[in-house]
Amino acid sequence: MRSRSVVLKHRVIVLLVASAVLLLVGCETTMTKFYATQRSLYMESNPPRMQSFGPGEVVCLVVEGYGGQTVTVNVLDMLTGRTISTSTSYIPEGRIHAFQFDLSPGSYLAELAISGANVASWKFNVSR
Numbered sequence: 001m002r003s004r005s006v007v008l009k010h011r012v013i014v015l016l017v018a019s020a021v022l023l024l025v026g027c028e029t030t031m032t033k034f035y036a037t038q039r040s041l042y043m044e045s046n047p048p049r050m051q052s053f054g055p056g057e058v059v060c061l062v063v064e065g066y067g068g069q070t071v072t073v074n075v076l077d078m079l080t081g082r083t084i085s086t087s088t089s090y091i092p093e094g095r096i097h098a099f100q101f102d103l104s105p106g107s108y109l110a111e112l113a114i115s116g117a118n119v120a121s122w123k124f125n126v127s128r
Helices: 002-025
Strands: 033-038 059-064 069-077 083-091 097-101 106-114 117-126
Touching: 033 106, 033 117, 059 069, 059 106, 059 117, 069 097, 083 097
Parallel strands: none
Antiparallel strands: 033 059, 059 097, 069 083, 069 106, 106 117
16 A cells, blocks of 8 residues: 555656646747748748759748747858858748748758857759
8 A cells, every 4th residue: 555655646746747847848839940942832831842943943941930030041052162142031920931042053051040050951952
């Protein structure tokens, strides 16, 4: 009997601690996303995440879940490591933002930065 009551007490303590943690931390999580898609497909409800673009396709780098913050997108040429383009924008709370780039053929790395720190990246290619 004594061991059963000890186990029950431990379970109650674990449940109380878990409840306290959830109250202090909160249950809500924000999904953050950074990906590339075609400009012509961006307005779809669930645009495809793309890593390859053909000639004439405008690359659209989509930023989700970073509302209320100023973000910077850097596009780097993977062959040379040089920054090809940089764009900065404030994203209002609850909004999605798309950065558009008309790029020459090549392999690229897009980096998403907040306050100078890279928080996400996406690799993609533009073909001839």
